[in-house]
Amino acid sequence: MNGCVAQSPTGGIEGAEATGPVALSVEGVSHRYGDRLALDRVSFSVSPACFAALLGLNGAGKSTLFSLATRLLRIQSGAIRVFGHDIQAHPGEALRLLGVVFQPRTLDLELSVTQNLLYHAALHGMGRREALKRSAEALARVGLTERGRDKVRGLSGGQMRRLEIARALLHRPRLLLLDEPTVGLDVKARADILGHVRRLVAEDGIGVLWATHLLDEIRPEDDLVVLHQGQVLSTGKTSRFVAAAGAEDLRSAFTRLTGAGVGSLAP
Numbered sequence: 001m002n003g004c005v006a007q008s009p010t011g012g013i014e015g016a017e018a019t020g021p022v023a024l025s026v027e028g029v030s031h032r033y034g035d036r037l038a039l040d041r042v043s044f045s046v047s048p049a050c051f052a053a054l055l056g057l058n059g060a061g062k063s064t065l066f067s068l069a070t071r072l073l074r075i076q077s078g079a080i081r082v083f084g085h086d087i088q089a090h091p092g093e094a095l096r097l098l099g100v101v102f103q104p105r106t107l108d109l110e111l112s113v114t115q116n117l118l119y120h121a122a123l124h125g126m127g128r129r130e131a132l133k134r135s136a137e138a139l140a141r142v143g144l145t146e147r148g149r150d151k152v153r154g155l156s157g158g159q160m161r162r163l164e165i166a167r168a169l170l171h172r173p174r175l176l177l178l179d180e181p182t183v184g185l186d187v188k189a190r191a192d193i194l195g196h197v198r199r200l201v202a203e204d205g206i207g208v209l210w211a212t213h214l215l216d217e218i219r220p221e222d223d224l225v226v227l228h229q230g231q232v233l234s235t236g237k238t239s240r241f242v243a244a245a246g247a248e249d250l251r252s253a254f255t256r257l258t259g260a261g262v263g264s265l266a267p
């Protein structure tokens with residue numbers, strides 16, 4: 001089987017009749033905040049129905065990349081495509097296929113679980129019947145069916161994250177971006193969330209880019225994009241990355257490649 005990530009993206013829909021467009025294509029993207037270069041000619045692609053981890057320390061540029069992919073930030077140079085749709089030129093098509101879970105929580109704590117979803121559905125222009133149907137579907141997908149009527153304030157941190165994932169699934173995207181979704185959660189909640197997301201890939205064929213600095217979330221068979229100080233250092237299977245570095249595990253391989261000190265990565 002071909003890998004899920006590649007360093008040289010295979011651009012737009014026009015050139016992709018034979019194999020279909022990649023789910024996410026990042027092509028030579030650079031981004032500056034004033035004098036600070038946060039992303040430096042970042043290029044990689046993620047195939048459909050694949051789980052890919054975007055591994056980088058704090059400050060590597062992961063959130064900046066997500067903000068560019070969702071148009072919170074304007075692209076300064078390069079291009080990002082979702083299933084071949086350029087997010088600058090055709091944002092409607094691109095965003096329709098994209099779901100996102102950002103790092104900061106963005107739920108209304110005083111509304112119920114279902115109300116949060118209905119509110120989001122209304123923003124997407126969904127009718128109430130369809131919204132109720134899709135909310136039920138999405139809650140089932142993340143194991144929250146029983147909590148629909150509860151106020152969000154009463155959920156645990158892990159359940160809130162799962163609700164955010166349900167919300168990101170409401171418009172039935174084909175690609176899901178998650179920015180360090182398990183930070184601050186306990187071991188069980190982290191494993192639950194990762195399990196739900198991996199099932200979305202295996203059972204629903206959704207492509208996932210999972211940004212993290214937590215090494216134990218990445219399996220040897222996972223595809224990996226290593227981002228360090230705004231640059232892509234490696235793409236491909238985690239096991240190959242470890243072998244190429246002549247290392248025993250991902251932690252040592254990452255440390256060797258980046259020179260990151262022990263303790264920069266957890267756990």
Ligand SMILES: Nc1ncnc2c1ncn2[C@@H]1O[C@H](COP(=O)(O)OP(=O)(O)OP(=O)(O)O)[C@@H](O)[C@H]1O
Binds near residue numbers: 059
């Ligand atoms: N609004 C901003 N203004 C100035 N510099 C910024 C801004 N946002 C991010 N940066 C800088 O850009 C670089 C990349 O930050 P970014 O938040 O994208 O990294 P990250 O990998 O998501 O890290 P973290 O996990 O800590 O959020 C860092 O050097 C950061 O200080």
